[in-house]
Amino acid sequence: MKNQILFALALCGIAFNVNAQKIKGSETVLPISEKAAQVFMKTNSDNKVTVTGGGSGVGLAALIEGTTDIAQASRKIKFSEKQKLQESGKTVKEVTIALDALAVIINPSNKVTKLTKEQLEGIFTGKITNWKEVGGEDLKIIPYSRETSSGTYEFFKEHVLSNKNYMSGIMSMPANGSIIQSVSQTKGAIAYVGLAYLNSSVQAVSVSFNKGKTYTAPSVENTKNKTYPVVRPLFYYYLAQSENKVKKYIDFILSPAGQKIVEEVGYINIK
DSSP states (O other), rough: OOOHHHHHHHHHHHHHHTTTEEEETTTTHHHHHHHHHHHOOOOOOEEEEEEEEOHHHHHHHHHHHTOOEEEEEESSOOOOHHHHHHHTTTTTTEEEEEEEEEEEOOOOOOOOOEEHHHHHHHHHTTSSOBBGGTTTTTOOOOEEEEEETTTHHHHHHTTSSSOOOTTTOOOEEEEEHHHHHHHHHHHHEEEEGGGGGOTTTTTEEEESSSTTOOOOOOOHHHHTTTTOOEEEEEEEEEEGGEEEEEEHHHHHHHHHHHEEEEEEEEOOOOO
């Protein structure tokens, strides 16, 4: 009798977990997924969605290993990652769920309000080391970056640093929240974060990608009107073989209700 009860409970456990889904990866996408999962589960009580961060590379590695159902990413999947999936007979599907304006941030006490792409490249590669070289006071520049597993780290390197290497010894942070905290507490600091992480404890600078002819601040409006130059899509990746399992949630994030969450969190919807 005892064994029968245990077997029945085990079957119930399997039944309850049929619709359990895991989302893992990008810290930038994390606020969207967390809020969307909460709202989704309220109207889909038979679905359990758990969300964790770790970086785009971590999420995609988990998808390859089969330990997550959806990888959230702030960069496109790499050829090498796609190849690993193909080698194991798996096909990956990509869904763009939002847009993000990547913001360059400094300490609020800093009087610098604008920087060119060339100046940013110089700062993060270590060629420019003092704020007085870019119109500020005589103060050492302290750059922060995300960790190498971060899609934001790679996107910034590719699109802002023109694929040049970050300066050696640059301080790397595991998450956007820790970058915000470090910049708010360090007078000479500079870093970059997703638009949704901006708050009053840091100051976003206007940037120019046309050698100083025009400078634009990161904002939802400037992303929508295509005047801000550092904009990127945010992605979900899942396996074609798992489509039935994740489809209901994917449909939700792309629905008007899901895209409203994208806006509420602080990113730009794609609808």
